[in-house]
Amino acid sequence: MSTRHTYDLGVIGNCAYLALIRQDTSVQWLCWPRFDSSFVFGSLLDTRKGGEFSIKPAEDAAFNTRQYYLENTNVLCTEVESAEGRYRVTDFAPRFAQYDRNYKPLMFIRKLEPLEGLPRVRVVCEPVADYGQQQLTRRRSSNHIAFLGMEEEMRLTTDIPLTYILEQEGFVLTETRYLVLTYGAPLEAALHSTAEEFLRKTVQYWQRWVKSTSIGNFYQTQVIRSALALKLHQYEDTGAIIAATTTSLPEAPGSTRNWDYRFCWMRDTYYILTAFNNIGHFEEMERYFHYIANISTKVRDKYQPLYSISGAAQLTEQELPLEGYLGNKPVRIGNDAYTHIQNDVYGQVLVALLPLYVDRRFVGAERADSEKMMYEALRLIKETMDMPDAGLWEFRHIAQYHCYTYLFHWAGAHAARKVARYLGNTEIELMAEELTRIAAGKIEECYDAQRGVYTNAIGSPHLDASGLQLILMGYLDPNSERARTHLRELEKELKTPEGLFYRYRHPDDFGTPETTFLICSFWYVEALACVGRLDDAAREFEKLLGYTNHLGLLSEDVDAKTGSQWGNFPQAYSHVGLVNAAYRIAKRLDRPNFV
Known part of the structure; x- marks a missing residue:
């Protein structure tokens, strides 16, 4: 019997956008600002022109992963284990009720937690535009990296040292870190407390929806x-x-x-x-x-x-x-x-x-x-x-x-x-x-x-x-x-x-x-x-x-x-x-x- 091909992907979204995340943590597909817009990450269709957003072990050695949803939600967890340790990436698109409406921003949140040992990770974030035909320019600020060249600014706000991301350098994960990618309106509020509050409210929203x-x-x-x-x-x-x-x-x-x-x-x-x-x-x-x-x-x-x-x-x-x-x-x-x-x-x-x-x-x-x-x-x-x-x-x-x-x-x-x-x-x-x-x-x-x-x-x-x-x-x-x-x-x-x-x-x-x-x-x-x-x-x-x-x-x-x-x-x-x-x-x- 031939090898069985399955899509090694999980889907997240908030009814404003959708993203597909592979078991190796790479974002294989994400279109902004609409479902039918160009991808900003599209390595699913082109490994060279599709850009990359991944959180992999820093050493290119073998690693194992386990991917699952938090029960009755569209919040996706990927656990990665290498020789140096184990960590979890929690990916979600915020969605919850606010001011009598559903809050569903063009915001993609990645929570990165150490689970065991001293895992060394490398974060790569290289979005593209116009179906990979256009490279974006980067502007470094004190706590974020702006990606310019699309109709609106894309911004990665994080508490990971920006140098590690810009130079794609590995670092030891000793505490929980957050990455928030936005299109248009950026995240202006406190990173840690906002990401945690959005995660809690999003989990609550989906579990109530299922109920x-x-x-x-x-x-x-x-x-x-x-x-x-x-x-x-x-x-x-x-x-x-x-x-x-x-x-x-x-x-x-x-x-x-x-x-x-x-x-x-x-x-x-x-x-x-x-x-x-x-x-x-x-x-x-x-x-x-x-x-x-x-x-x-x-x-x-x-x-x-x-x-x-x-x-x-x-x-x-x-x-x-x-x-x-x-x-x-x-x-x-x-x-x-x-x-x-x-x-x-x-x-x-x-x-x-x-x-x-x-x-x-x-x-x-x-x-x-x-x-x-x-x-x-x-x-x-x-x-x-x-x-x-x-x-x-x-x-x-x-x-x-x-x-x-x-x-x-x-x-x-x-x-x-x-x-x-x-x-x-x-x-x-x-x-x-x-x-x-x-x-x-x-x-x-x-x-x-x-x-x-x-x-x-x-x-x-x-x-x-x-x-x-x-x-x-x-x-x-x-x-x-x-x-x-x-x-x-x-x-x-x-x-x-x-x-x-x-x-x-x-x-x-x-x-x-x-x-x-x-x-x-x-x-x-x-x-x-x-x-x-x-x-x-x-x-x-x-x-x-x-x-x-x-x-x-x-x-x-x-x-x-x-x-x-x-x-x-x-x-x-x-x-x-x-x-x-x-x-x-x-x-x-x-x-x-x-x-």
């Missing part, structure tokens, strides 16, 4: 970690939720399927909102609703498949002169998928709007423009009903009449019909009723009666894991023989012996997919639970937990043969899948303490 979630006993620890990871991917300023922290980590080595995932995909809306609803987190749902509503007011002719975190529409794809993750090129920023026709988005928006009406926590004012949005989405469904599209998986040069698109036409119109009835809007109700019927007819055109399965598109023989959603969205009655047969056929063609699921097995623009897509595996688990195969669902769910990294974090793709993690990381969508699958099983189990 306020409604999570059953089914693999509770793993669901909590997924919920915490998912929360970090919401850019709180606008409410957008990005697909993943990174760009250009390959879906498989040498595949060139290296995409920028730091954007908000409309097609993920329903699943993400379902996940937050399943863990009882209303605030995140509400923020995301507002982001979607803001985009909806700007839409004229069509929704794009994705938008930036600010709602910007143009996401021009570019290739950067970087070496790539483990040499995998190209490195891309932007994503040309924004130009694609992906017609399931209209149904996604309608299904997402439904809670505005059926959830009594929302009040009337929040529904103000929703009737207009609903009418516009239905109009766009009607206009695109006979139009081929790129589909869920965003084929770049293949347009088909996709079953999944018609499923969301059906689900969106179905949701609109309920809402229209609730509002007493007969015009919208009749329009929605007609579109529900037409969409159902189109879905039935995808049915292969000989095999008893719905194919991926009208006239196509190929199967696609998105067909699992016919069961999950309630189009197929989960108690029916048709649903069970459909699921068995998808299993036969797309499931690996290890329980993983391919998106599809037929060639696309880049050849035949080499890795399985983790969200599809979680959809499979949900479908098993839906059709009443609960023991199978629980067993397959447990298998999937084996594909996390050392911290319980999930990538986008998994190589079925080696169990290797590939694709962008951490992948919010995979964590959404875990949360929703666990919820579906827990709900069906009459044994709450199953595990």
Whole structure:
């Protein structure tokens, strides 16, 4: 068996920025001032141009590390042990309530503590700008180093002698030290007491957040970690939720399927909102609703498949002169998928709007423009009903009449019909009723009666894991023989012996997919639970937990043969899948303490 590749990384963040920290303490990825800005540390994609921020043993001898989160938080600890001693680096992004708001500065705090012996450490801090194309100039002050050349000043404030950092000299760690890196507003307060207070308040914030979630006993620890990871991917300023922290980590080595995932995909809306609803987190749902509503007011002719975190529409794809993750090129920023026709988005928006009406926590004012949005989405469904599209998986040069698109036409119109009835809007109700019927007819055109399965598109023989959603969205009655047969056929063609699921097995623009897509595996688990195969669902769910990294974090793709993690990381969508699958099983189990 080949060596298993996992991302040796932990994620921290505060809903204003995200950072990835390796087990050797190096910051492999940190973009400032936004999720989709240039990295200031990006050695994940280029070991020479990516800059460095690390706290390693001064002697270049071997050392061991252990990385873990403080329980129920996004505060990351890395313990390092060498021949000279042992020390701990605690990394966190401050986040806590202050003056009736969440305090979430562009501030990265590293606490450095000696644990045993007399460890000698070397601190390197060399940020870069413009994706490694620009070196920053340094200015030394009495207690900080300023890095100049970006729009705003970056500053490292520390009680470590600046000479040791500037000259990258090793020193003996005899007492606790602090490093605070800021972008824009610097740290003006006392270093030690402020860092400790921010750490205490941040730990408290995350632990309270977890306490306020409604999570059953089914693999509770793993669901909590997924919920915490998912929360970090919401850019709180606008409410957008990005697909993943990174760009250009390959879906498989040498595949060139290296995409920028730091954007908000409309097609993920329903699943993400379902996940937050399943863990009882209303605030995140509400923020995301507002982001979607803001985009909806700007839409004229069509929704794009994705938008930036600010709602910007143009996401021009570019290739950067970087070496790539483990040499995998190209490195891309932007994503040309924004130009694609992906017609399931209209149904996604309608299904997402439904809670505005059926959830009594929302009040009337929040529904103000929703009737207009609903009418516009239905109009766009009607206009695109006979139009081929790129589909869920965003084929770049293949347009088909996709079953999944018609499923969301059906689900969106179905949701609109309920809402229209609730509002007493007969015009919208009749329009929605007609579109529900037409969409159902189109879905039935995808049915292969000989095999008893719905194919991926009208006239196509190929199967696609998105067909699992016919069961999950309630189009197929989960108690029916048709649903069970459909699921068995998808299993036969797309499931690996290890329980993983391919998106599809037929060639696309880049050849035949080499890795399985983790969200599809979680959809499979949900479908098993839906059709009443609960023991199978629980067993397959447990298998999937084996594909996390050392911290319980999930990538986008998994190589079925080696169990290797590939694709962008951490992948919010995979964590959404875990949360929703666990919820579906827990709900069906009459044994709450199953595990």
